[in-house]
Amino acid sequence: MVPIALLASLAAIIYAASYLALCAVSPWGRCRRCQGRRSHRTAIGTRRDCPRCDGTGIRVRTGRRLLDYIRTEYQAGNR
Template identity: 40%
Template sequence: MTPALLAITLLLGVTLCYIAVCAVSPFGNCRKCSGWGFQMRTDRKGRMKRGKDCRRCQATGKRIRIGRWLYNRAARIHRAGTQ
């Protein structure tokens, strides 16, 4: 097997796995709050407590994956073009 063919096969395999992940679980954890929905803060004694709600995910703790966002956008354009 040539290195170019091996690289293409590997890239195709990674792409198909990512498509499967986007189909099964379209939402992932928010990167800013790590899926908590809020930032953790410390009080004056050093104990952890709940901070403000996360503005990026609107306190849901979830975000839409890039692949699913692209699929939704393409489906919306296709649907609008065929009506």
């Protein structure tokens, strides 16, 4: 029998690896604030461009930022 803690940690590792693979292949994702609609409603009901994505509807995924940070640090350490 395999302990449940081993299965849980294996599932977490597989999930993290698949997310990082997704970020490497497709670095852009929908903006969470406007859900990709490019604008959002303000408190008084008017529509404005989303300030997080600058009205594009897409943003760089968090995992892609992590991959870029790791690559930059690795390259800086090898100079």
